[in-house]
Amino acid sequence: xxxxxxxxxxxxxxxxxxxxxxxxxxxxxxxxxxxxxxxxxxxxxxxxxxxxxxxxxxxxxxxxxxxxxxxxxxxxxxxxxxxxxxxxxxxxxxxxxxxxxxxxxxxxxxxxxxxxxxxxxxxxxxxxxxxxxxxxxxxxxxxxxxxxxxxxxxxxxxxxxxxxxxxxxxxxxxxxxxxxxxxxxxxxxxxxxxxxxxxxxxxxxxxxxxxxxxxxxxxxxxxxxxxxxxxxxxxxxxxxxxxxxxxxxxxxxxxxxxxxxxxxxxxxxxxxxxxxxxxxxxxxxxxxxxxxxxxxxxxxxxxxxxxxxxxxxxxxxxxxxxxxxxxxxxxxxxxxxxxxxxxxxxxxxxxxxxxxxxxxxxxxxxxxxxxxxxxxxxxxxxxxxxxxxxxxxxxxxxxxxxxxxxxxxxxxxxxxxxxxxxxxxxxxxxxxxxxxxxxxxxxxxxxxxxxxxxxxxxxxxxxxxxxxxxxxxxxxxxxxxxxxxxxxxxxxxxxxxxxxxxxxxxxxxxxx
Numbered sequence: 001x002x003x004x005x006x007x008x009x010x011x012x013x014x015x016x017x018x019x020x021x022x023x024x025x026x027x028x029x030x031x032x033x034x035x036x037x038x039x040x041x042x043x044x045x046x047x048x049x050x051x052x053x054x055x056x057x058x059x060x061x062x063x064x065x066x067x068x069x070x071x072x073x074x075x076x077x078x079x080x081x082x083x084x085x086x087x088x089x090x091x092x093x094x095x096x097x098x099x100x101x102x103x104x105x106x107x108x109x110x111x112x113x114x115x116x117x118x119x120x121x122x123x124x125x126x127x128x129x130x131x132x133x134x135x136x137x138x139x140x141x142x143x144x145x146x147x148x149x150x151x152x153x154x155x156x157x158x159x160x161x162x163x164x165x166x167x168x169x170x171x172x173x174x175x176x177x178x179x180x181x182x183x184x185x186x187x188x189x190x191x192x193x194x195x196x197x198x199x200x201x202x203x204x205x206x207x208x209x210x211x212x213x214x215x216x217x218x219x220x221x222x223x224x225x226x227x228x229x230x231x232x233x234x235x236x237x238x239x240x241x242x243x244x245x246x247x248x249x250x251x252x253x254x255x256x257x258x259x260x261x262x263x264x265x266x267x268x269x270x271x272x273x274x275x276x277x278x279x280x281x282x283x284x285x286x287x288x289x290x291x292x293x294x295x296x297x298x299x300x301x302x303x304x305x306x307x308x309x310x311x312x313x314x315x316x317x318x319x320x321x322x323x324x325x326x327x328x329x330x331x332x333x334x335x336x337x338x339x340x341x342x343x344x345x346x347x348x349x350x351x352x353x354x355x356x357x358x359x360x361x362x363x364x365x366x367x368x369x370x371x372x373x374x375x376x377x378x379x380x381x382x383x384x385x386x387x388x389x390x391x392x393x394x395x396x397x398x399x400x401x402x403x404x405x406x407x408x409x410x411x412x413x414x415x416x417x418x419x420x421x422x423x424x425x426x427x428x429x430x431x432x433x434x435x436x437x438x439x440x441x442x443x444x445x446x447x448x449x450x451x452x453x454x455x456x457x458x459x460x461x462x463x464x465x466x467x468x469x470x471x472x473x474x475x476x477x478x479x480x481x482x483x484x485x486x487x488x489x490x491x492x493x494x495x496x497x498x499x500x501x502x503x504x505x506x507x508x509x510x511x512x
Contacts, residue, residue, distance in 0.1 A: 004089070004099075005102040008099060009102055009103070011076055011079070011080070012072060012073075012076045012103055012106070015071070015075045015076055016068060016072035016076075018072075019067075019068045019071040019072045020065065020068030020072070023064040023067045023071070024057060024060060024061065024064040024068075027060045027063060027064055028053055028056060028057055028060060031056050031060070032053070035133065048136075051132065052133060052136070055125045055126075055128045055129035055132065056125075056129050058121055058122060058125030058129075059122050059126050059129060061117060061121075061122070062114055062118050062122060062398040065110070065398075066398075066401045066402060066405045067405075067429075067432045069107065069110070069402055069405045069409065070408060070409040070428045070431060071409070071424065071425065072409070073103075073406050073408075073409025073410040073412075074409045074410075074412055074413040074416070074424040074427060074428050075413065075424045076413060077409075077411070077412075077413030077414045078413035078414075078416055078418045078423075078424050079413075080099075080414070081413065081414050081416075081417040082417050082418055086099070086414060095476070096411075096475055096476045097476065100410055103406065103410065107402055111400070111402040111403055112399070114398055114402055115396065115398070115399035118394070118395040118398050118399070119270055119395050120269055123266065123267045123269050123272075124267075126264075126266045126267045127264075127267040130264070130266075145159060145161050145172070145197075147162060147163055147164060148160070148161075154206075154246060154248060156179065157177060157178065157181075157246060158177070158178040158180070159175075159178075160175075160176045161173070161174060161175050161176075162174025170196060170197045171194070171195070171196050171197075172196070172197060173193065173194055173195075174193070175191065175192040175193075175194075175195045175210060175213070176189070176190075176191050177189070177190040177208075177244065187218040188215070188216070188218070189215070189216045189217075190210065190213060190214070190215045190242075190244065191213050191214050191215075191216075192210035192211060192212060192213030192214075192242075193212040193213060194210075195208055195209060195210045195211060196208070196209040197209075200245065204247065204248065205245045205246060205247055205248065206245070206246040206248050207243065207244075208243070208245075208246065209242075209243050210242045210243070210244060211241050212240060212241075213238075213239060213242065214236060214237065214238050214239070215235075215236075215237045215239065215242070216235070216236055216237075218235075263276075265387050265391045266391065268388075268391070270392055270395060273388050273391055274392070276388050277388050277389060280381070280384065280385045280388065281385070283381075284381050284382070284385065382449060383447060383448070386446055386447060386449065386453050386456075387447060389453035389454075390446050390447070390453040390456055393453060393456075393458060397457045397460075397461050400458075400461050401435070401460075401461045401464075404461055404464050404468050405464075407472050408464065408468045408471055409428065410472075410475075411468075411471040411474065411475030411476075412427065412475075414475045415471070415474060415475055431464075435460055435464060438460040438463060439460045442455070442456045442459050442460060443456060
């Protein structure tokens with residue numbers, strides 16, 4: 001039995017390593033093509049790009065593992081079934097469960113590895129890759145000018161171009177440069193029909209050679225008279241060729257390892273996330289208490305009489321829903337205030353109406369404040385808190401989906417009875433696409449507050465779990481679930497009955 005277990009593990013290892021590597025490569029290439037515009041033309045060294053891709057690959061491992069497990073499981077058991085090895089094992093008295101047992105243990109260890117990898121390695125890789133990518137995209141921003149979009153990454157300048165051309169993309173058309181280094185807004189504007197861009201001063205300056213353009217600059221003058229404040233004179237200069245040097249020394253490669261992102265939820269392990277969640281909950285509840293206190297502040301009237309705002313702002317804090325329910329019914333407020341003992345005993349009748357109206361106005365303002373400003377602020381806070389909670393569940397869900405994908409792939413391969421890279425690849429990709437679509441959809445619903453963080457992360461895995469149980473049960477009973485003859489047999493019988501009926505009718509006609 002030990003030799004059989006070793007054989008099964010060896011048979012599984014080769015397709016798993018191959019499929020996992022292939023899937024990870026495709027995910028890395030997807031990332032590379034997504035950011036290729038930000039990486040190309042920056043003068044980056046080969047090892048710097050390798051370093052970035054290394055960190056990115058670490059963060060993509062939890063996504064590549066489920067597809068690698070699913071695909072390799074279908075391929076392995078498909079090969080066993082296609083080559084009649086599975087039938088030979090069963091004829092020797094080895095059940096499908098015993099055949100799967102060494103791989104179940106392996107999947108359990110892989111699931112534990114995925115959890116620890118997601119909890120410790122992935123946050124660190126996200127932290128390093130995010131900082132590295134951010135600093136790389138800031139390098140030489142002149143080479144990152146997008147057509148039709150203002151580039152404001154260079155301090156003191158806003159640059160826009162209509163078109164880039166040339167072999168190296170260093171020539172431009174339709175150039176507009178806003179220079180607001182003077183601290184007085186856009187007091188200097190340069191336009192040009194064409195231009196060329198290149199580095200100078202060892203990369204410390206961006207040199208722009210502008211052709212056929214204008215420079216508009218506000219003229220310096222004494223303090224304008226009150227009636228001339230809207231009229232500001234400016235100087236207009238036409239040039240055939242001009243050279244502009246822009247300081248970009250702050251974007252040099254010395255800052256490539258600067259670390260700026262430390263508090264992002266994707267860069268924390270579970271302990272850090274739980275600490276952050278506790279802090280956010282405390283801040284969230286403290287903010288709600290502050291809103292309640294603001295809604296219950298005393299209102300001081302013109303006669304030095306204070307009226308508790310609870311008398312005229314019915315603010316109720318519901319702990320279950322974390323929402324305010326506020327009523328500002330003018331008729332009800334007037335009744336409450338008119339029956340107020342303080343007003344009746346110490347305020348003249350003529351002043352009572354003014355105090356009542358003032359209280360109603362105050363109530364309406366508080367009603368508007370709670371229903372608009374508070375609701376929007378708290379909605380943002382709840383959405384931010386949900387991201388941290390979802391990140392905790394994501395680490396556990398990624399570990400669990402490894403087991404689910406194995407219990408779908410292994411019996412599916414035994415039922416399909418096809419190995420290699422044909423049918424198994426198609427089936428595995430279809431299943432994974434379904435899982436990925438559910439993962440993205442439920443994630444968006446969770447961030448939007450439509451689903452709780454728990455269900456947003458666990459629903460994709462829980463939906464696929466019954467299919468894994470069903471397929472495993474069908475495989476252990478040698479069910480021909482994918483045998484087309486089973487599904488078309490009723491149709492075949494129906495057509496046979498139709499043929500017999502037609503033949504009988506013809507025979508009757510002949511006999512007549």
